[in-house]
Amino acid sequence: MPLYAYRCPECQDFEIQASMGQVPESAQCPGCGTPSRRRFTAPHLSRSSTSAYRLIEDSARSASEPAVVSSPGGRRHPSNAGGTTLNPLHQKLPRPD
Numbered sequence: 001m002p003l004y005a006y007r008c009p010e011c012q013d014f015e016i017q018a019s020m021g022q023v024p025e026s027a028q029c030p031g032c033g034t035p036s037r038r039r040f041t042a043p044h045l046s047r048s049s050t051s052a053y054r055l056i057e058d059s060a061r062s063a064s065e066p067a068v069v070s071s072p073g074g075r076r077h078p079s080n081a082g083g084t085t086l087n088p089l090h091q092k093l094p095r096p097d
């Protein structure tokens with residue numbers, strides 16, 4: 001669930017979890033109980049939803065259990081499946097008999 005930020009006028013900023021569409025305009029401060037207004041920031045959906053954290057998590061996961069690769073990387077040209085080159089100059093290269 002997204003986190004929403006509130007600012008207590010007495011002591012601190014805090015965050016509460018609320019489902020979207022049910023975000024209270026004010027919430028009681030967990031420290032002193034003062035009703036606090038919501039800070040209008042973008043909701044923190046999840047740290048793992050950012051591309052930076054996903055990259056970090058993928059790197060960490062790959063270190064312990066590498067992703068299985070079923071075929072060599074790189075895409076071959078469809079008409080080049082036989083392994084010959086498409087460069088016409090290569091036709092003039094010497095070939096074994």
Ligand SMILES: [Zn+2]
Pocket residue numbers: 008009010011012029030031032033034
């Ligand atoms: Zn407070």
